[in-house]
Amino acid sequence: MIMDLEKKFAHIKGWGVDADPKNEPTYPMKKYTGDDHQRLNWERPEEQPVTVEILHSNERPGLPAVFGTSTPPSGLSGNIRRFAFKYSESSYGHWLPLLLADRVNVVEGIIDDLRKGHVPNIFAEKGYKAAWTHNRAGVIKKVAITALATTALILLWKSGKAKKR
């Protein structure tokens, strides 16, 4: 039967080259070394000096030997992130504040841009040049919907004001 399969798939280059009958769903156990029972006591790489603030999961005793130093926590979003790291990766108390911090960080990013005298070109950042080339109808639809919604909101707001009077 297997011979039949080989014939049937002769047109597919490499068919079956990695078919090993022992390819059971056992990975990673098949590379098991026994080191797991030594827990975290492997011979550690040299530790990277800490030059910026690094938050670390409370599910580990300290920092790993290397870490990224990009964009350390700062401002209000930084405070929210510090708070989030009081909670474990198993807790909403960790992830929800982090998502909030991400959104706050976007506003901080715009303020930071303006402070440096740079008005962010949000259309360019969203890739509208490409959208205009490859999906003009989509862009027009989006602009039309936004304009309609804005007009409706303004009208609603005005009529509300009129009623109050």
Add this chain to the structure above:
Amino acid sequence: MLAMNYRGPFRVRAEQKPAPEILHPEDAIVRVLRSCICGSDLHLYHGLVPDTRVGTTFGHEFIGIVEDIGPGVKNLKVGDKVLVPFNIACGKCAFCKQELFGNCHESNPEATAVGGIYGYSHTAGGFDGGQAEYVRVPYADVGPVIIPEDMDPDDAVLLTDVVPTGYQAAEMGGIKKGDTVVVFGAGPVGIMAAKCAWLFGAGRVIVIDHIEYRLDFVRKYAQCEAYNFRSMEDPVVFLKKTTDWFGADVCIDAVGGDAAGNAMQTITGRKLMLQAGSATALHWAINSVKKGGIVSIVGVYGPTDNLIPIGNVVNKGITIRANQASVKRLLPRLIEHIRSGYIDPKAIISHRVPLEEVADAYHIFSAKLDNCIKPILIPPSARQ
């Protein structure tokens, strides 16, 4: 140097920032020749991954030239042309020793559930990534591999993630000769998983997506069947029926948290973010695999929770296998496969974009415009 700079969901730009420096004796600095945008970057771009900080540079798929090395680096020298696996791995911890290079315990302070990944938020270690002119590469003796003379750089850059991930997706499926394998997702990863399923002896490979041009592409590239889930009333019933009402032997989730196809999942997972992305494809995978079958997950989800039919996993006796690809472990075999002509990675590259136009590249890839399959970014210093 010029680098991609994240400004918020759906907003990125190319901007000058200080070039990286050696911060650890085992670091190298690599000058990037090309880097890709990955479906994983889209989860960041869409704002789905917590602790994605404004000002960071994404990019975990890149190749380049070693510009500088720390005093502890022995296997690389300045001038070497290297491909850099997306996992940052120490090679010494208990997980690395088991070749679980995607699960290293010495590269990510912010989370224990995942190892360090270049340019993949602080939840994956807070490293700046390769969509830039230069990158800091920690543990330079462990991850990077010198690109063989005879290898096309476009093939090399796809070996940093897409090819190993697709291959591992098929490998984790425990495919037996003649098995019917269903792959959800016809993005770069799903395409590669479909291709590799044959190498493990699949008897039938079916890909499910809803983007017609991608279905057309995978049909030809991976010599498989491909169907649009929008044209089915219920993909699970479709797959049951087409497997003689038995269920597929193996299902692969190559979609992850940006899945479409179920309004409830989309609203709770992608719009309101009440779950860690939408789990539509995984839901379908669990429900369309046979009893006792295997579901292999490489699609990426956020760190909180997802709505999946776990009761069916129990009742059907399904084995779930999942991981970040262990790129380094698979490279020797995959380099052989490329040489033998079994896999042709570079054929999936659809767009070459100057790094300066990174915002357009993200938009095209995210919105699936212009028949985009896989975009690569070329930094100015690599174009001279």
